[in-house]
Amino acid sequence: MLSIKNLHARVEDKEILKGLNLEVKAGEVHAIMGPNGAGKSSLASVLAGRENYEVTEGSVTLDGKDILEMAPEERAREGVFLAFQYPIEIPGVSNINFLKTALNEIRTHRGLDPMTAKEFLQKSKEKQALVEFDAKLVNRSLNEGFSGGEKKRNEIFQLAMLEPKLAILDETDSGLDIDALRIVSRGVNKLRSENNAFILITHYQRLLDYIVPDYVHVLSDGKIVKTGGKELALELEEKGYDWLK
Amino acid sequence: MENNTDTEFLESLADKEYEHGFVTNIEMDILPPGLNEDTIRFISAKKNEPQWMLEWRLKAYNAFLKMELPTWQNFKMPEMNFQGISYYAAPKNTPKYNSLDEVDPELLATFEKLGIPLNERKKLLGVKDDEADVITDEDGNVSERPLVAIDAVFDSVSVATTYKEELKKHGIIFCSISEAIQDHPELVKEYIGSVVPQTDNIFAALNSAVFSDGSFVYIPKGVRCPMELSTYFRINAENTGQFERTLIIADEGAYVSYLEGCTAPQRDEHQLHAAIVEIVAHKDAEVKYSTVQNWYPGDKDGLGGVYNFVTKRGICKGANSIISWTQVETGSAITWKYPSVILQGDNSYGEFYSVAVAKGKQIADTGTKMIHIGKNTRSRIISKGISAGNGQNSYRGLVSIGAKADNARNFTQCDSMLIGDRCGAHTFPYIDAKNPTATLEHEATTSKIGEDQIFYLNARGIDTEKAVEMIVNGFAKEVLNKLPMEFAVEAQKLLAVSLEGSVG
Numbered sequence: 001m002l003s004i005k006n007l008h009a010r011v012e013d014k015e016i017l018k019g020l021n022l023e024v025k026a027g028e029v030h031a032i033m034g035p036n037g038a039g040k041s042s043l044a045s046v047l048a049g050r051e052n053y054e055v056t057e058g059s060v061t062l063d064g065k066d067i068l069e070m071a072p073e074e075r076a077r078e079g080v081f082l083a084f085q086y087p088i089e090i091p092g093v094s095n096i097n098f099l100k101t102a103l104n105e106i107r108t109h110r111g112l113d114p115m116t117a118k119e120f121l122q123k124s125k126e127k128q129a130l131v132e133f134d135a136k137l138v139n140r141s142l143n144e145g146f147s148g149g150e151k152k153r154n155e156i157f158q159l160a161m162l163e164p165k166l167a168i169l170d171e172t173d174s175g176l177d178i179d180a181l182r183i184v185s186r187g188v189n190k191l192r193s194e195n196n197a198f199i200l201i202t203h204y205q206r207l208l209d210y211i212v213p214d215y216v217h218v219l220s221d222g223k224i225v226k227t228g229g230k231e232l233a234l235e236l237e238e239k240g241y242d243w244l245k
Numbered sequence: 246m247e248n249n250t251d252t253e254f255l256e257s258l259a260d261k262e263y264e265h266g267f268v269t270n271i272e273m274d275i276l277p278p279g280l281n282e283d284t285i286r287f288i289s290a291k292k293n294e295p296q297w298m299l300e301w302r303l304k305a306y307n308a309f310l311k312m313e314l315p316t317w318q319n320f321k322m323p324e325m326n327f328q329g330i331s332y333y334a335a336p337k338n339t340p341k342y343n344s345l346d347e348v349d350p351e352l353l354a355t356f357e358k359l360g361i362p363l364n365e366r367k368k369l370l371g372v373k374d375d376e377a378d379v380i381t382d383e384d385g386n387v388s389e390r391p392l393v394a395i396d397a398v399f400d401s402v403s404v405a406t407t408y409k410e411e412l413k414k415h416g417i418i419f420c421s422i423s424e425a426i427q428d429h430p431e432l433v434k435e436y437i438g439s440v441v442p443q444t445d446n447i448f449a450a451l452n453s454a455v456f457s458d459g460s461f462v463y464i465p466k467g468v469r470c471p472m473e474l475s476t477y478f479r480i481n482a483e484n485t486g487q488f489e490r491t492l493i494i495a496d497e498g499a500y501v502s503y504l505e506g507c508t509a510p511q512r513d514e515h516q517l518h519a520a521i522v523e524i525v526a527h528k529d530a531e532v533k534y535s536t537v538q539n540w541y542p543g544d545k546d547g548l549g550g551v552y553n554f555v556t557k558r559g560i561c562k563g564a565n566s567i568i569s570w571t572q573v574e575t576g577s578a579i580t581w582k583y584p585s586v587i588l589q590g591d592n593s594y595g596e597f598y599s600v601a602v603a604k605g606k607q608i609a610d611t612g613t614k615m616i617h618i619g620k621n622t623r624s625r626i627i628s629k630g631i632s633a634g635n636g637q638n639s640y641r642g643l644v645s646i647g648a649k650a651d652n653a654r655n656f657t658q659c660d661s662m663l664i665g666d667r668c669g670a671h672t673f674p675y676i677d678a679k680n681p682t683a684t685l686e687h688e689a690t691t692s693k694i695g696e697d698q699i700f701y702l703n704a705r706g707i708d709t710e711k712a713v714e715m716i717v718n719g720f721a722k723e724v725l726n727k728l729p730m731e732f733a734v735e736a737q738k739l740l741a742v743s744l745e746g747s748v749g
Contacts, residue, residue, distance in 0.1 A: 049703070049704075051700070071703070071708070072703035073703045073706050073708045076703070076704055087701070088697050088698050088701040090698055090702070090716060090719055092719025092720055092721070092722035093718070093719035101711065101715065102707055105708075141719065162705065
């Protein structure tokens, strides 16, 4: 599904990704771990198309399509979803209207008719229940005044609604208490399928107790330096990252 | 860097064309440019006015001659050549229509094109159900759109007023002010100039001298007006000024919601619009006045556009009365307007909700005055200024608490949004409190549309143009929510057209 080859990227003059390779197949969950400043969140930003990152070398394809040539909204419509580490507040824009607009943009791109209000509300109710999202938050302004945990849970609710091929969760576990972490993880586990794939970017092994990955990668200094199964996360927890350098 | 390309792209979007710039070809009676006593006599005679009205106009004209242009505004006052303007323009063969069938089809088509059908069977603005956003009402309720009665003013005359007969049943008078002068002289005589004196400012004096038409509303005691009342103003003729005058009187315990809309053709020269709106609310009465102002703003280089110098004021004369102003100002080259409320009755309440957009070379200097005189009077001011391109937006407000206004309260909130880095937002809040029991609160914020906000929406499949539209509408939501539904949908679209893009 996702194929990253020899990816180099920089912000202004600083090279952040230095030849990163990663293959993700449908149905897989990949965890990316690594020390601070290794380039984990930068990888997420580059995949989503954040403007201040410049790709200098390499390629990224999603089902064979070059996504680096696409604007961020086109990538989203093609099925890339980034769950933000710090979701943005947009005052006055209701969560539900925002989601309806987003979903219909994606549907139009795929040649489907926009959903009617009724169908949309039905779907919204189902997904709220699935990911245990508080109905009261649905009609509020997008992330405005949400707690940190509510914002992260809203990202998962959006993920459930938009049904992307590839979901990148950028430190979704940071700042979550144990109950919120459980809810978020349960949501993600329910959304896993043969047709989609997840990349979990995280600092902590803790998340991987709840969402069990197929592969764990260690990102260090802009490259993947080690890849293993889920047991690698435990090893990292014990030994830290220094032994890999 | 890349950011610059983005800014340019976004700013280019702000130059979207004005939608209502067409001209109607129709035979007109036009007075040659120029202003003197004869001009006023001509207008008054054309309207077959009684002597007292002519004298009232002449008095205003004499005051006008002695007055100067204001100097306190936050922009350079353009030169005003009052002799270069034609003060009367009306479609030929019109003055009065007995039924819509007699109205020139060209005129009907013009209003139809503007989304203002003068046919009572049709509803205003043709909003399609499937265009409406998901209703956030938790029970999923969609309320039916109310009927709207319309007074359509084309240049200097009112061409049609709908639902007159229906309204008459309730004792409501809704007609052009010219008709009111003929048919209800006692009411006009009593109230005209009672809220905005002839000498209030030079534009008010000019309007009082030469006003051509406008709407008149009287709601009798205890009557709740069963439909929205609306006036739609259209400037069409070249080199003319638009000087309409609206007078709304709500008697004891009455209620009315009134809407005003306007557009003008795209022309290279500036046109002056100097209107007056006066509102009187008696004891326990409530008047809601909403405006969506979309006069031609001029092109992106500042060529042409309407100079909008308007005096709007209401008086809460009786106890417990309410006057509420809501305005969405997206048009005009210059907007100079401060809809105000004189809170004379005890426990009366005044509101001002405003969204003003200044893009291209537009200037908006707008705000309100809340004059607290009675005891326990309250007022609320919510102002949202949006500046893009080279636009300059100023909020100017006065909250005045008189010596006898015990326990008066005001809440003021001024929010500014900047789009791009060549525009400006300014606030000039004045407070004049002569009573120590007053409670005054003022909040102000300034924000830029953030790249982070746009990226967040991009990352969900929404393109930048739509993202900006959503963010701006979200910013203005508190004000848009105050508008009757018809107008809210129209206003949202207008904000989108007016602001597509221009982010930094």
